[in-house]
Amino acid sequence: MMQCPLKSKRWERRKEARPQELLAAALDLFVERGFAATRLDDVAARAGVSKGTLYLYFANKEELFKAVIRENMLPALDEAEDIVKQHKGDSASLFEEIMLGWWERIGLTKVSGISKLIMAESGNFPEVARFYYEEVTSRVHGMIVSMLEHGIARGEFRPIDTKEAMRVVVAPMVMLMMWNQSFGACSMEPISPQSYLRTYLDIVLHGLLREPAVSSSPRK
Amino acid sequence: MMQCPLKSKRWERRKEARPQELLAAALDLFVERGFAATRLDDVAARAGVSKGTLYLYFANKEELFKAVIRENMLPALDEAEDIVKQHKGDSASLFEEIMLGWWERIGLTKVSGISKLIMAESGNFPEVARFYYEEVTSRVHGMIVSMLEHGIARGEFRPIDTKEAMRVVVAPMVMLMMWNQSFGACSMEPISPQSYLRTYLDIVLHGLLREPAVSSSPRK
Amino acid sequence: MMQCPLKSKRWERRKEARPQELLAAALDLFVERGFAATRLDDVAARAGVSKGTLYLYFANKEELFKAVIRENMLPALDEAEDIVKQHKGDSASLFEEIMLGWWERIGLTKVSGISKLIMAESGNFPEVARFYYEEVTSRVHGMIVSMLEHGIARGEFRPIDTKEAMRVVVAPMVMLMMWNQSFGACSMEPISPQSYLRTYLDIVLHGLLREPAVSSSPRK
Amino acid sequence: MMQCPLKSKRWERRKEARPQELLAAALDLFVERGFAATRLDDVAARAGVSKGTLYLYFANKEELFKAVIRENMLPALDEAEDIVKQHKGDSASLFEEIMLGWWERIGLTKVSGISKLIMAESGNFPEVARFYYEEVTSRVHGMIVSMLEHGIARGEFRPIDTKEAMRVVVAPMVMLMMWNQSFGACSMEPISPQSYLRTYLDIVLHGLLREPAVSSSPRK
DNA sequence: GATGAATGAGGGTTCATTCAT
DNA sequence: TATGAATGAACCCTCATTCAT
Known part of the structure; x- marks a missing residue:
């Protein structure tokens, strides 16, 4: 779907920065919507990655939240x-x-x-x-x-x-x-x-x- | 429960009491679990009625909550x-x-x-x-x-x-x-x-x- | 999707027959595909109901399976x-x-x-x-x-x-x-x-x- | 592990040994968990290589399995x-x-x-x-x-x-x-x-x- | 008035596969 | 040759809401 020349972006490796970006996105959304109402889909999207990527860095929602704190x-x-x-x-x-x-x-x-x-x-x-x-x-x-x-x-x-x-x-x-x-x-x-x-x-x-x-x- | 000869009387009272029972149940559960996490199933069950009945008295979850307040x-x-x-x-x-x-x-x-x-x-x-x-x-x-x-x-x-x-x-x-x-x-x-x-x-x-x-x- | 006059079928109540139909569908699929590979979506579809309905009768996949046995x-x-x-x-x-x-x-x-x-x-x-x-x-x-x-x-x-x-x-x-x-x-x-x-x-x-x-x- | 002076030799042998190590790991896990439930992640980990390496030797899960047999x-x-x-x-x-x-x-x-x-x-x-x-x-x-x-x-x-x-x-x-x-x-x-x-x-x-x-x- | 069976969208989590490095 | 970050489709399960009875 959507074959475009910028697709290569998809494979950009940002191991160093990822956790920080995810934590920032998670802070925003947890604070905005609460723990239960925050969808990990949205956290990932706001950090500019896919949902699966989130699980490379945090074992689950609770661990993500603890990391935010x-x-x-x-x-x-x-x-x-x-x-x-x-x-x-x-x-x-x-x-x-x-x-x-x-x-x-x-x-x-x-x-x-x-x-x-x-x-x-x-x-x-x-x-x-x-x-x-x-x-x-x-x-x-x-x-x-x-x-x-x-x-x-x-x-x-x-x-x-x-x-x-x-x-x-x-x-x-x-x-x-x-x-x-x-x-x-x-x-x-x-x-x-x-x-x-x-x-x-x-x-x-x-x-x-x-x-x-x-x-x-x-x-x- | 409580089989009594005045059954008809009891039912009449009950009909009027329904919203109160639902409100009491709703207060309990909203306070215990929060708004989003409270299931209307449970509210109805605690009030001793079916889930459908709840919708006879309150248009939706929000209206129920306002009534509780x-x-x-x-x-x-x-x-x-x-x-x-x-x-x-x-x-x-x-x-x-x-x-x-x-x-x-x-x-x-x-x-x-x-x-x-x-x-x-x-x-x-x-x-x-x-x-x-x-x-x-x-x-x-x-x-x-x-x-x-x-x-x-x-x-x-x-x-x-x-x-x-x-x-x-x-x-x-x-x-x-x-x-x-x-x-x-x-x-x-x-x-x-x-x-x-x-x-x-x-x-x-x-x-x-x-x-x-x-x-x-x-x-x- | 699919607006048709038969939509009323959707609300057909079959409480008596449902569990049997679900068990039959589950037997078919479990046997065909194995426990893990059987999707409850498919079981429900084969029984002609939605996924949620399945959970009215069986608490989860394992319980469904035990019931089949x-x-x-x-x-x-x-x-x-x-x-x-x-x-x-x-x-x-x-x-x-x-x-x-x-x-x-x-x-x-x-x-x-x-x-x-x-x-x-x-x-x-x-x-x-x-x-x-x-x-x-x-x-x-x-x-x-x-x-x-x-x-x-x-x-x-x-x-x-x-x-x-x-x-x-x-x-x-x-x-x-x-x-x-x-x-x-x-x-x-x-x-x-x-x-x-x-x-x-x-x-x-x-x-x-x-x-x-x-x-x-x-x-x- | 096992630092030895013949490192180059070791690496050469290793290169040839890779598929064997992967096959051994795969046998263990396939037998333990079944085909579908075995994660390639785990196979690679048990063989001491990365997941990507696995795909250098076997086109996909099925081919790996055939090779095991x-x-x-x-x-x-x-x-x-x-x-x-x-x-x-x-x-x-x-x-x-x-x-x-x-x-x-x-x-x-x-x-x-x-x-x-x-x-x-x-x-x-x-x-x-x-x-x-x-x-x-x-x-x-x-x-x-x-x-x-x-x-x-x-x-x-x-x-x-x-x-x-x-x-x-x-x-x-x-x-x-x-x-x-x-x-x-x-x-x-x-x-x-x-x-x-x-x-x-x-x-x-x-x-x-x-x-x-x-x-x-x-x-x- | 009262019921409760039925729905279906949606969320957390997993994993085979890809490919830039 | 080797890596491992990234993807995204899939699956189990939940629950507010509907409506035939």
């Missing part, structure tokens, strides 16, 4: 953990740096869609959920808990239940990402990150700090 | 709006009453699963998302914005961007519901609502109030 | 076992009756193809093989061993290892069925059952009997 | 025919020698799996079946018929229909090979060749010989 989430997470470990200054600044960095590195990119996706499909694909929880969620949680504990230990934050507080302060960040991937994507009142983040830091730091005067006037 | 979300929302309108006391108490009431009325029930569900499937079923946004989300948002504005007007809350603050303070409530519907349901670190809600109110009210002294010591 | 093999086996149990006369006659009856009931029909099929695919579908072995093979073996033991006990057959002898005497019957299903079906020297069976009984009974004079001249 | 079946067949032609002694001894030799040369090796395989897949690959029939089966049949005719001519065997008798006496040998390749391989009542062959020769020779006294007591 590994590729996109883990580097940013490594960085964030480094920042926390090496931080010297006050806790409020660290908190701000981490949250704003998160937004830069994850929130602004398609990767932010993964949170929604995981939450959405965890019921039907428990193995995927477990993988994400172990590789990503638990590390994020640990990192934030340690920030809060550090702040309390230094007398900067009020003494609170750090485990619960971690969940409370994480929630608005996750929701920001999820909202813009769901309703926002359908152009229903998308959140403007700038003022949202400012207000978030204002309220949360005001809520955490022992001396709220510090952040009583929004920064920037 | 109408049935389960709107009454609680009506009540909450009433409470806000009729409230006389201080803003922090109202805030607490609304949030704890939300948890009682929605969070503790299966209905809480709908948030996750909507967010999850909004990409693939935009009409469903739009319906939910218009019928539910926008009303919830309006209600909370008005609570915050009222508190600021009364000089109880610090002056802040109420639209953004609304999103920030809603996020932990929504996340609580979603978490326990996704990871929590897979027994991965489920959140215990009691202490979570206490910490949430502590941090958020501390962050909102002009005189944080009021809630500096956690209640209860 | 149950439907076609077990009744004949029940009968044969009855004949053996109730037999009164001499052992050679019983042996002849069973073997010729086997040929009538199984060998002449498509069912005879199942032996080949099972042997062929046992490696790739062990569960199927096990099912067949337990439901069919072991019963056939038991029946023939008991015939041989009976003959020896009555002093008609020479004393031999009945387990091994059973296998030896069964082999030509199974091969007759298998040959005509494989090479014979490709019109390569098909076996003519009549003279084959006569020669088989001649040689085997001659080999088994204590007084070979009895069957020294071929019958018929 | 030629390589493995024909030499043993040549030998057997020689033995028959040169035999001088009595027919029963020749019969025994041929059958036990068959078992040594074919039955004990993987080659025995080919019978099952051919019978199994003849329906779907008629050309393969025809090839096997012409190259192997018809020659085996001719050889055995001539043995029987010789025995009858010498007055050792009873006069019988040699064509049918040939099939009858071949059947238990073929079944022995097939059984241990199918059910036996799944550890369902595998046949012990020793006593099986003894009983086989006992019954069949008893059935064929004019003076059954000769073999009335099992040998060995």
Whole structure:
């Protein structure tokens, strides 16, 4: 079918680049449509290869998905953990740096869609959920808990239940990402990150700090 | 089952009860598996009718889903709006009453699963998302914005961007519901609502109030 | 496609007859092509239904196959076992009756193809093989061993290892069925059952009997 | 593997050895899984070459299969025919020698799996079946018929229909090979060749010989 | 009103074969 | 000669929807 001189393209070997192209296409579609609703046909097509090719690089849909997460989430997470470990200054600044960095590195990119996706499909694909929880969620949680504990230990934050507080302060960040991937994507009142983040830091730091005067006037 | 002499009576009641039974079954399954992954076969089976019967009451899967939302979300929302309108006391108490009431009325029930569900499937079923946004989300948002504005007007809350603050303070409530519907349901670190809600109110009210002294010591 | 007034046929309900029609179609195709190579599409088409319909009656390919065996093999086996149990006369006659009856009931029909099929695919579908072995093979073996033991006990057959002898005497019957299903079906020297069976009984009974004079001249 | 200084020599030998290695791998896998279920990927992998290389030596799967048969079946067949032609002694001894030799040369090796395989897949690959029939089966049949005719001519065997008798006496040998390749391989009542062959020769020779006294007591 | 048999398009996955390198 | 990336047709199975009864 379709005998054309460009057919030779078909045999172009791109072993090096293929996995990256497939992962990029998969990220796009998983985030757009969810895990179950993404057809591997479409992933392959978007990467410009046939469906069979996909199976040369990934054993199945789940492995492809795990690879997407590994590729996109883990580097940013490594960085964030480094920042926390090496931080010297006050806790409020660290908190701000981490949250704003998160937004830069994850929130602004398609990767932010993964949170929604995981939450959405965890019921039907428990193995995927477990993988994400172990590789990503638990590390994020640990990192934030340690920030809060550090702040309390230094007398900067009020003494609170750090485990619960971690969940409370994480929630608005996750929701920001999820909202813009769901309703926002359908152009229903998308959140403007700038003022949202400012207000978030204002309220949360005001809520955490022992001396709220510090952040009583929004920064920037 | 349950052979009784009043069989005719029972059948009459049944005829009217059908949609309710279907809606209950649909809520269960939609929340458990998501919109796309729920099979109408199973909904019908759980309601004790045949698959065809389902189509007598609902034109298709989407209409069934909308009916589930109408049935389960709107009454609680009506009540909450009433409470806000009729409230006389201080803003922090109202805030607490609304949030704890939300948890009682929605969070503790299966209905809480709908948030996750909507967010999850909004990409693939935009009409469903739009319906939910218009019928539910926008009303919830309006209600909370008005609570915050009222508190600021009364000089109880610090002056802040109420639209953004609304999103920030809603996020932990929504996340609580979603978490326990996704990871929590897979027994991965489920959140215990009691202490979570206490910490949430502590941090958020501390962050909102002009005189944080009021809630500096956690209640209860 | 094919808009015709007979389309209403599509909705003809045949719940009673369907399974039989599907089993008949499945027997044909399994025997013709083997288990793995039989497409359920084709089974459905031959039964005059769509692919989906097949799944209303059989959970999957393996279950369909098991049903084919149950439907076609077990009744004949029940009968044969009855004949053996109730037999009164001499052992050679019983042996002849069973073997010729086997040929009538199984060998002449498509069912005879199942032996080949099972042997062929046992490696790739062990569960199927096990099912067949337990439901069919072991019963056939038991029946023939008991015939041989009976003959020896009555002093008609020479004393031999009945387990091994059973296998030896069964082999030509199974091969007759298998040959005509494989090479014979490709019109390569098909076996003519009549003279084959006569020669088989001649040689085997001659080999088994204590007084070979009895069957020294071929019958018929 | 095996780094040795004579690398060039090794490569030359290797080049010639390739088809042999491929044929050995193919025999293993065809016998284990059947024709259709054997993946050329696996054949190549087991031979330690790439899939593409396979196509340098064999035009396609069928040709590979034919080559496997030629390589493995024909030499043993040549030998057997020689033995028959040169035999001088009595027919029963020749019969025994041929059958036990068959078992040594074919039955004990993987080659025995080919019978099952051919019978199994003849329906779907008629050309393969025809090839096997012409190259192997018809020659085996001719050889055995001539043995029987010789025995009858010498007055050792009873006069019988040699064509049918040939099939009858071949059947238990073929079944022995097939059984241990199918059910036996799944550890369902595998046949012990020793006593099986003894009983086989006992019954069949008893059935064929004019003076059954000769073999009335099992040998060995 | 109620049923449930029937449909058929569609998705994940496999594998013989091709051919640029 | 040897490679192995790429293809694409096929197959099993699912499920929303239809409609004769």
